[in-house]
Amino acid sequence: MRQRYLALLSVFASLPALAMNFQTRLENVEWKVAGDQFECRLGQPVANFGSAEFVRRAGEQAVFRLNSVSHLLGTGSATLLAAAAPWQPGRGDINLGSVRLGHGETLLTSSQSQASGLINGLLEGRMTLIRSQSGSQPVEIRLLSARFGQAFGEYQACAAKLLPMNYDQIRLSDVGFPRGLELDTAAKARLDKLLAFMKADPSVNHVQLDGHSDNSGNRLVNRDLSRRRALAVQDYLLAHGLSESQITLRFHGESYPLVANSNAANRARNRRVSIELSRVEAPPSAAPAADSPAVLATDKPPAKPL
Missing domain, CATH: 3.30.1330.60 (OmpA-like domain)
Known part of the structure; x- marks a missing residue:
């Protein structure tokens, strides 16, 4: 009996750790637009985690930011993906590369090209997926594309009024x-x-x-x-x-x-x-x-x- 118990422990120890997932329920997804002549922001609150947003300053293209008072993502870097949604069979994920994790409330800030890839993915119905490793446990944050199109139109209207330079x-x-x-x-x-x-x-x-x-x-x-x-x-x-x-x-x-x-x-x-x-x-x-x-x-x- 003891040998069988040890064997089971060995099997479970070899299995990958289940990811800690953060995602707002589909019916509660909300994209918010705010801004002025100096900066435009398009963001989504993430239930039990914080928020994510695209930020475009005057004179620049947008970057993507993930904000939280917790540090559940750990240290090092995270991977950004324009991930295929469950209702998009046959589509593969688009890996947009890694981004270094910070130590303040803003956990990460993407490059402009990465943010562009995430926006294009959301317009195609993809999810934004942030994947990291906190110790031995993977952590994933998902942003759904529900209601993104209308909010993106408002965001573009804001961006059209930005000053030429910051x-x-x-x-x-x-x-x-x-x-x-x-x-x-x-x-x-x-x-x-x-x-x-x-x-x-x-x-x-x-x-x-x-x-x-x-x-x-x-x-x-x-x-x-x-x-x-x-x-x-x-x-x-x-x-x-x-x-x-x-x-x-x-x-x-x-x-x-x-x-x-x-x-x-x-x-x-x-x-x-x-x-x-x-x-x-x-x-x-x-x-x-x-x-x-x-x-x-x-x-x-x-x-x-x-």
Whole structure:
């Protein structure tokens, strides 16, 4: 009898551990859409686990996030699949690769290509499946495609209203002056995006302008050219709604080239104005803002665009 008992234990020990599954019941599945000019989200609560969502920031494509206050997925990585639904016989799962697990409330964030694959799968009626290993026990989270199509339409309508760029993308930028001192069409388009962002987010309320030149002239001439380029950008911003107290202007001549001034193309790249946006709060005891922007000739280098 003892031998038979030990043999049974050996058989059960060799069987794979049953997966811990999390899935909202079909009749309770709900996709929720929320967002504004800066970000759109399309998510589904997962019963007894947390939530999953597609997040699209302005200027970017969507990523997929899984959120939970628990850490049932364990550590390491999880696999993302656009899995065939039980009512889709003959279809195979689409493995979209692995993603590293985090330690905070957001357990994982996919790449943009992985999120695109999951969205396409849901539109085809597939399930989103997240599979991981917590110790010796597999863990699976499933998102059903029920009611996804209508919610995705609302999500697309939200995405159509996103700003062209997000704060990380627009905070540091360069406006080029490849031909002299005039703002060209590309420069004005860049400044228009900056102005649109500041209008949408009034907390971004300060602009620092750093003028630059190539090394074609002498030091004093180059310093003056860099100042005039910064002034050209400032004048455009003032003409389109910014106040003088929101602008700090600096100029550096040829001191901080982007590239070596070794040929005409490189010199054209170095003729530019670097722009840095920021959120500035005046202290309660601060003096009233000056009537004109700060203008500085400085050797302190400007911040570099991302």
